Amino acid sequence: MGSLFNEPSTDFHLKLNEQLFQIPHELLRKNVKLVQRLIDKESQGLNADFQELNALLAENTLDQDKVALAKLGELIARVDTFEKKLNSRLKEDMQLLNRIKQRVAFFQELEDAKNLKDQSRLASWYQKYANLLIGDYLIRNSRIKARELNEDVQLEDDKSWNPGVIFLKQQHLDDLLDHDILLAANRISKSLTEEHDLNPLIKWIGENRSFLKKRCSILEFESRLQEYVELLKTGDFRGAIDCFQQFLLQFMETNFEDLKLASGLLVFIKSCEQPSKPTTEEIIDPQIIAGDEFSKESNLVLKTKADVHQHFFHRRVFKGATNVTDTFKFSHLTRNMNFARYTDLLNIKRWSDLSQLFLKEYYSMYGISHLDPLLMYLSLGISTLKTKECLHGTEFLSSNNKELDHYIHSGVLRNTCPVCSDEFAPIAKELPYAHHTQSKLFENPVMLPNGNIYDMKKLKMLSAALVRENLFSLKDHEVMDPIDKRIFSESEFVTMYPT
Amino acid sequence: MSILLPVLKLELDKLYEDGSQEPLIHKCKEDTHEFKTQLKKLKAHLNKHIHEVEASTGINNNSNVEESKKRLRRRELVVEKLNKAHRQWDHSVKRNCKHTAQQHTRINKFLNHKMHEFDLDLVYVNKLPPESRANIDRAISFHISRYNVGNLPANGRQEIIQYLNQVYGITEDISEKFVQMGQIVQDMKQGDTSSCVKWSRDGSLLQFELYALNAMQLFQHGDVLQTYEYLTENVPASAFKYRQLQVITQVSPLLTQLLLGQKIDDLEEKIQLQLNKCISLFTKEYCSQNKLPYDSALFLIILSGVISFQFFIKYQSIRASAHVDWTTEDELPFDVTLPEFLTHFHPIFICPVLKEETTLENPPYSLPCHHILSKKSLDRLSKNGTCTFKCPYCPVNASKAKTGRVNFVML
Numbered sequence: 035m036g037s038l039f040n041e042p043s044t045d046f047h048l049k050l051n052e053q054l055f056q057i058p059h060e061l062l063r064k065n066v067k068l069v070q071r072l073i074d075k076e077s078q079g080l081n082a083d084f085q086e087l088n089a090l091l092a093e094n095t096l097d098q099d100k101v102a103l104a105k106l107g108e109l110i111a112r113v114d115t116f117e118k119k120l121n122s123r124l125k126e127d128m129q130l131l132n133r134i135k136q137r138v139a140f141f142q143e144l145e146d147a148k149n150l151k152d153q154s155r156l157a158s159w160y161q162k163y164a165n166l167l168i169g170d171y172l173i174r175n176s177r178i179k180a181r182e183l184n185e186d187v188q189l190e191d192d193k194s195w196n197p198g199v200i201f202l203k204q205q206h207l208d209d210l211l212d213h214d215i216l217l218a219a220n221r222i223s224k225s226l227t228e229e230h231d232l233n234p235l236i237k238w239i240g241e242n243r244s245f246l247k248k249r250c251s252i253l254e255f256e257s258r259l260q261e262y263v264e265l266l267k268t269g270d271f272r273g274a275i276d277c278f279q280q281f282l283l284q285f286m287e288t289n290f291e292d293l294k295l296a297s298g299l300l301v302f303i304k305s306c307e308q309p310s311k312p313t314t315e316e317i318i319d320p321q322i323i324a325g326d327e328f329s330k331e332s333n334l335v336l337k338t339k340a341d342v343h344q345h346f347f348h349r350r351v352f353k354g355a356t357n358v359t360d361t362f363k364f365s366h367l368t369r370n371m372n373f374a375r376y377t378d379l380l381n382i383k384r385w386s387d388l389s390q391l392f393l394k395e396y397y398s399m400y401g402i403s404h405l406d407p408l409l410m411y412l413s414l415g416i417s418t419l420k421t422k423e424c425l426h427g428t429e430f431l432s433s434n435n436k437e438l439d440h441y442i443h444s445g446v447l448r449n450t451c452p453v454c455s456d457e458f459a460p461i462a463k464e465l466p467y468a469h470h471t472q473s474k475l476f477e478n479p480v481m482l483p484n485g486n487i488y489d490m491k492k493l494k495m496l497s498a499a500l501v502r503e504n505l506f507s508l509k510d511h512e513v514m515d516p517i518d519k520r521i522f523s524e525s526e527f528v529t530m531y532p533t
Numbered sequence: 534m535s536i537l538l539p540v541l542k543l544e545l546d547k548l549y550e551d552g553s554q555e556p557l558i559h560k561c562k563e564d565t566h567e568f569k570t571q572l573k574k575l576k577a578h579l580n581k582h583i584h585e586v587e588a589s590t591g592i593n594n595n596s597n598v599e600e601s602k603k604r605l606r607r608r609e610l611v612v613e614k615l616n617k618a619h620r621q622w623d624h625s626v627k628r629n630c631k632h633t634a635q636q637h638t639r640i641n642k643f644l645n646h647k648m649h650e651f652d653l654d655l656v657y658v659n660k661l662p663p664e665s666r667a668n669i670d671r672a673i674s675f676h677i678s679r680y681n682v683g684n685l686p687a688n689g690r691q692e693i694i695q696y697l698n699q700v701y702g703i704t705e706d707i708s709e710k711f712v713q714m715g716q717i718v719q720d721m722k723q724g725d726t727s728s729c730v731k732w733s734r735d736g737s738l739l740q741f742e743l744y745a746l747n748a749m750q751l752f753q754h755g756d757v758l759q760t761y762e763y764l765t766e767n768v769p770a771s772a773f774k775y776r777q778l779q780v781i782t783q784v785s786p787l788l789t790q791l792l793l794g795q796k797i798d799d800l801e802e803k804i805q806l807q808l809n810k811c812i813s814l815f816t817k818e819y820c821s822q823n824k825l826p827y828d829s830a831l832f833l834i835i836l837s838g839v840i841s842f843q844f845f846i847k848y849q850s851i852r853a854s855a856h857v858d859w860t861t862e863d864e865l866p867f868d869v870t871l872p873e874f875l876t877h878f879h880p881i882f883i884c885p886v887l888k889e890e891t892t893l894e895n896p897p898y899s900l901p902c903h904h905i906l907s908k909k910s911l912d913r914l915s916k917n918g919t920c921t922f923k924c925p926y927c928p929v930n931a932s933k934a935k936t937g938r939v940n941f942v943m944l
């Protein structure tokens with residue numbers, strides 16, 4: 035129904051992109067809450083002011099009236115500043131509503147193209163859709179750069195820029211994605227993984243404490259623990275102890291084991307001076323391995339008990355206190371293992387884990403998928419296109435006619451399959467094939483004596499083209515097999531019935 | 534037909550004041566403004582009152598009792614009005630705010646109940662390996678070079694290559710493929726078709742469409758004489774030879790209108806359409822001439838992913854109700870019907886006996902009756918070539934010796 039090339043319905047698309055409405059709407063609600071708070075505060079203040087004013091006016095004396103007049107002046111100034119605040123909220127509201135409006139229009143475009151059965155409009159809609167996914171991916175993953183070049187591109191945020199945002203602007207799609215939200219996440223995450231700076235994260239936690247509490251998130255604990263560890267690393271014991279007392283003690287009940295470990299580190303840090311070397315792990319994109327850490331980590335080989343132990347100890351902190359008893363058994367078994375727990379705390383990989391934890395919380399707050407949508411589409415799309423013939427190039431026999439070979443190999447037999455392209459072939463290797471229950475061949479299949487089966491019409495057209503382009507002279511009713519360049523007569527065609 | 538979209542529109546419309554483009558909370562702002570004006574006015578009244586009282590004291594104590602009574606009443610009125618304005622404002626903004634919040638709650642319900650159906654994170658079953666990052670970046674580089682190179686604030690070969698590298702990190706081996714295309718598209722967008730004309734082949738459709746575009750642009754600038762001259766003298770001779778019909782339908786009306794001094798309706802829009810037509814024709818020709826794919830691999834894969842999504846979701850819901858696990862075989866557990874333009878890359882032959890796609894290890898074989906089977910089923914039927922067998926599709930007998938390996942080739 036209403037489908038031109040088996041694409042999903044508009045409603046399916048809407049559901050798929052629910053977050054395009056969810057996010058600005060969430061922001062709108064936040065804005066209204068701010069307005070509500072503003073009004074409540076103002077209303078209270080004005081009530082008090084009016085009481086005072088009325089008391090003054092009740093005296094009904096000239097002197098008090100004069101005081102009341104001054105009071106009224108103050109009151110007006112107060113209403114005036116309130117109006118200004120309200121105005122900026124209103125502007126915000128307008129912008130967000132506009133975003134939503136544009137998105138509704140975007141999906142209306144899809145609906146229109148489908149209703150009009152306009153294939154080229156539909157194709158260009160999917161162009162935009164693909165560009166949105168690419169913009170999203172770039173905003174999430176590209177490094178945010180300090181603004182220096184490109185004076186031509188106007189950005190609201192003039193301190194920094196990101197290729198994703200620029201791409202969306204150049205494609206006139208910037209209203210269709212909440213780039214500010216994604217960019218903010220990227221900024222905090224990169225400050226962790228690249229600058230080892232906790233401040234932006236801690237600031238964010240402070241602003242969203244009630245949300246994190248509701249989710250029973252361990253993000254705050256983990257970031258304070260990291261702060262503590264970093265202080266210890268620099269030898270600032272005083273600062274570390276302060277941090278412990280001020281921020282970590284409150285987690286005594288929920289994370290007692292971790293606190294024990296943390297205080298142990300205070301004593302043993304000197305003995306752990308050599309934290310595990312920074313490895314290639316750092317370069318691994320955490321987005322891609324997320325959810326599959328155990329099998330995909332390049333350097334992770336769980337051969338010995340110690341390895342297992344180390345791995346799980348490291349993980350344990352993130353997975354809550356569920357396997358405390360297990361780990362206890364371990365530490366009784368092997369005493370020297372205890373050091374692994376400490377060096378784990380010092381491992382710089384904790385930064386990317388912390389960033390992952392943050393991103394999960396952040397995205398769930400807006401109802402956004404924390405895995406890149408682009409990667410999902412790619413994974414699904416590659417498998418859908420991947421046939422058993424993909425990834426092994428066909429072998430051609432070259433002739434001694436260079437021009438002919440060029441014509442055939444770079445034109446006629448050129449494989450344009452996206453899965454077989456240089457970029458995607460390596461990715462496609464590990465992914466499943468498409469599932470087919472029916473053959474998808476061509477019309478009028480004819481077999482040549484060499485076993486090659488072609489579409490008869492196309493084979494004849496090719497031969498005609500070779501003659502026309504003066505690449506090869508063929509007699510009437512002769513065709514050339516483009517693969518082995520042998521010449522056959524049409525009378526040798528064998529019509530095939532591949533069911 | 535979409536059911537959600539109209540409802541969504543309707544609900545969102547309620548976030549605006551009735552019949553206006555102003556958001557609901559705009560009313561709060563208006564009320565406040567009105568309140569402020571009222572206060573100012575009343576302040577002026579109070580001020581006047583104070584002045585009058587001051588002026589009247591000491592001059593005439595007893596003469597005008599009436600006057601001072603009147604003043605008093607007026608003062609009372611001011612006080613009353615002040616309080617009334619305050620009450621009204623307080624009531625109105627609170628009510629409005631509550632109303633706005635209610636509408637947001639409604640929309641939130643709608644979004645959560647009607648629009649929320651699947652969890653995207655659950656779709657990502659076969660995760661891409663970490664090494665694929667670099668390849669994805671290359672695919673994106675190719676995509677951006679292909680589709681965005683005409684939108685850059687850069688000009689000239691070196692500058693464009695440099696821009697793509699600095700902003701998007703695209704390496705020269707990719708960007709140089711599209712740099713000429715981008716330059717020409719940019720020229721066209723700026724109203725200069727000369728570089729494209731120079732590029733186009735003599736007698737091509739592109740050349741003709743460019744000629745029409747040029748004429749329209751000259752017409753827009755209002756230089757009648759120049760346009761006329763261009764139309765009559767610059768017409769490529771080949772345009773007449775091959776495209777008489779197009780000349781008649783596209784150029785002649787223009788010429789007539791020009792001669793009659795008529796205005797063309799929505800000329801601006803028509804020029805834009807013609808420009809887009811030229812750009813798309815040009816990019817198509819450019820790509821085919823330079824043996825570049827017209828659509829980037831990334832785009833085609835995303836499109837396949839989008840089409841596949843609905844099948845995936847369907848499969849997933851069946852799986853959930855039947856408690857089956859994701860099949861760990863090397864095939865997707867569901868069949869996706871893709872459009873022809875996404876399936877013409879490789880021939881797909883399903884062995885009619887085994888119902889499996891043939892592979893290098895299990896290639897197709899032809900029988901004397903011109904039916905085709907996979908090697909595996911052939912071996913099975915012929916008991917590894919030890920006996921003759923009947924084709925499963927017709928009564929013709931075959932022996933393994935009479936079969937031959939075949940190879941499907943898509944042209």
Ligand SMILES: [Zn+2]
Binds near residue numbers: 453454
């Ligand atoms: Zn392929």
